[in-house]
Amino acid sequence: MFHHFLAYAAFHASRWLPRAQRLRFQVILVTFAVVVVTPQLYVLTRPRSSRYCQQPLLNNLIAFIILSFMATGFAVALSLLDPVPESFRVAFHLFGVVSFTQGLCTTLLTLQAADCAWTTTELYYLSLVLSWACILSAVFYLVRGCLWVISKLWPNWVKDMRLWNNV
Template sequence: MWWFLFPHCMYHLIRWFPKNNRLKIRILILLLSVGFLLPQFYVLLVEQSSRYCGQHLFGLLIASIVVTFVMLGFTFLFVLMDPIPFEVKFAFNCYGGLTCILGVLFIILSSLATECQNNTPILYYYSLATAVLSGISIGIYALLLPFWILNRLYRNSVLDKKGRTGICYEPVNCCSCIWHV
């Protein structure tokens, strides 16, 4: 689920900078985003990765590369667009559900793939690292989810920026990045 967390964080990071002075941070974010593909393609191109493994880690690697390309698209949109249209937000949240499922699959299959450590070590350690990142991301969103639901059910009870009220107004007053897209 780190594929969902990264564009979310970049959305908030870019808005900390003035609108007329965002070129350098945009270039840095875009280069960092493209850099996520390099280790995945390295693992894909290593001959050992195509060996037999009891779990479907190679298929998950391919899915991870596809999802990373979609992550790049959302990151580019969030960095360049202001404001973000509702349709893009809706598509991004649907994408978040997909990455959550993929992250859970990485966690389950990586925990069951201990025999792959000997056959395909690079693929196994990549899957393990992705599983850890996904677990951390799922944990972060699990902490935020009750607040999002409560704010949706009882409008502006958790955070109302215009009215400067809500139970979370003070904690997110100076760091709105922990709230939402």
Template sequence: MLWQYCWGHSVYHLTRWFPRNNRLKIRIVMMIFTIALLIPQFFVLAEPHTERFCGQHLFEFLVVSIVYTFCMIGFSFIFSLMDPVPWEVKFAFHIFGVITFVTGIVFTFFTSMAAECKVTTPELYYFSLAAVVITVVSLVFFAIVLPFWVINWWCVNSVLDYKNRDGICYEPANCCSCVWHI
């Protein structure tokens, strides 16, 4: 379920691509898309087949995913409105990221063992499969970016220093700042 953390991270950076006095439209669009992420989850939850028994805990993870999506909506809303974002909110968001990471790993494990659920609860199984794929893509993204975050934290501004326009990642991050820190 790491995709919720990745989505909030993306909302933060996407809104900052726009000038401060011209962010209203992107805020509205991003909030519509963010809230729309609940639609497939509630659709699967409302399906009559979802009530059937599945050997793995996919239904419980669907409910957890809905709860995490509400948390993601809150963080996305805060990130799109506050500038600068207080460090307490960032810290809480990163704790949310660790929680979604652990949940995503467990969810991936349960979904990989849920082949029989393909017959009994097909909508739930395919939703879980899609969520696992998006979680793995988010995990790969963060696995690529994480070493740069750690190096920049360990040796401050060695990887990216916007103020002095310096660092080994200045040019790529200047062109695509959405991959950088929150």
């Protein structure tokens, strides 16, 4: 869910700015995307990363890089579109499902690849960092989903200040 989270955060951050200042934000967004993709590309080009590892961490990294570029595209497009068309929302949420699947695969492969820390050190540790990023973003969406369910079951629970004054 890391890639979906990045595009989601960029979308909401762009909505805080007036439309006239969103071009500056997009320059910052592309710079941030370069900062996120650069370590991935660096590890991919390292000769040590192509050594044998019993888990396909290198293939997983390639898929992760592809999704990073897709997330950058979604982030830029979402900051440009106002309002966002329904078909684009559906595509973005389908991208979220793919991103969740990729994060799950990254985490499971990293858990099973402890021996790869000796043969492909950079690849293993990058995979470990990306796994934690996926886990933390999944926790964010889990908390957000729970708050959404609470708001649907008890609509005025958060908004009603009388509940908070009695505490």
